[in-house]
Amino acid sequence: MKAVVVGAGYAGTFAANRLARKVRTAEITVVNPRPEFVERVRLHQRLAGTAAAAAPLTSMLRPGITSRIGTADRIGDGTLTLEDGTGIDFDYAFLAVGSTARPMPGSVPVGTWEGAEQARAGLAALPAGSTVTVIGGGATGIETAAEVAEARPDLRVRIVGSSVSGGFSGRAHERVRSGLAGLEVDIVDDRVTEVTDGVVHLRSGAALASDLTLWAIVSGVPDLAARSGLRVDPEGRALVDRYLRSVDDERIFAVGDCAAVPGARFACALAAPQAAHAADALALLIEGRRPGPYAPRYVARAVTLGRKNAVGQFTRPDDSLRRAHFTGRSAAALKELASRAGKYAARTGTGA
Structure with missing residues (x-):
């Protein structure tokens, strides 16, 4: 089974490592624009010069997980296409591109x-x-x-x-x-x-x-889901079913800020629970078992x-x-x- 994880923030990194633990035979590739895992909760410390906020991505992934530096252009039909034109085929994917900021000019x-x-x-x-x-x-x-x-x-x-x-x-x-x-x-x-x-x-x-x-x-999320033809909410987050799968493609799970989970707000605190639920749900589905629904708990x-x-x-x-x-x-x-x-x-x- 081939799985690709798009984005290596809290949700994406957690999902990749969880899936590697749950499905030992899975071939997992993590795609991220940079070779570092960024602690977004520490970016205010980074800019003030009081702490570091990044670690090598390879140090954050379990042995056997492949990391690839690149930017996703489209996802669908079992293929993730990167901006350089290359593609990565998958049986399942985790969309974990997080949220973003759209600053006012001058800021x-x-x-x-x-x-x-x-x-x-x-x-x-x-x-x-x-x-x-x-x-x-x-x-x-x-x-x-x-x-x-x-x-x-x-x-x-x-x-x-x-x-x-x-x-x-x-x-x-x-x-x-x-x-x-x-x-x-x-x-x-x-x-x-x-x-x-x-x-x-x-x-x-x-x-x-x-x-x-x-x-x-x-303010919003990267437009990968919308650009790929997946249905999104007004903020651009991918619409998901109760197992955190895209309502348009059951092979694609969406987790973290880019997932339109009812009752969920932009928060790092939800990244791990959503990633855990999605990885566990996939492991159960592969075994022919039915997972339970996800519900945010603060x-x-x-x-x-x-x-x-x-x-x-x-x-x-x-x-x-x-x-x-x-x-x-x-x-x-x-x-x-x-x-x-x-x-x-x-x-x-x-x-x-």
């Missing part, structure tokens, strides 16, 4: 490796007293603003979003905002309409000077506020927020542990 995306590297260089070149503006009031924006503020206290840092920390509620919401304020991050609750010539324009009519503007909003939301502080809020399985939350150094330690566990799970195909 630098922090949610991609290339963007984080550009932001890192731009940040390093800023003299003391410069202003950094982070656009996006969600987890990526919060963590980026906090990391930059802690690493470069000589800069002025602001975060702009229609509702900064709106993904939390009650005391957790307050603790996130107070944590940002404690790092002297200016919080602006407004919507950005345009970035031109070093000026961030807001819906309210305000104009804010900015020496480096960072785009910290996840536990908590959490953001780091620099290296020594974090805020987490527990959720119900459907992702609705509970009142209980945790903060401070212990929360930062738990968040770090979760980040390390995510990489370990991807490398071993276990733990989900």
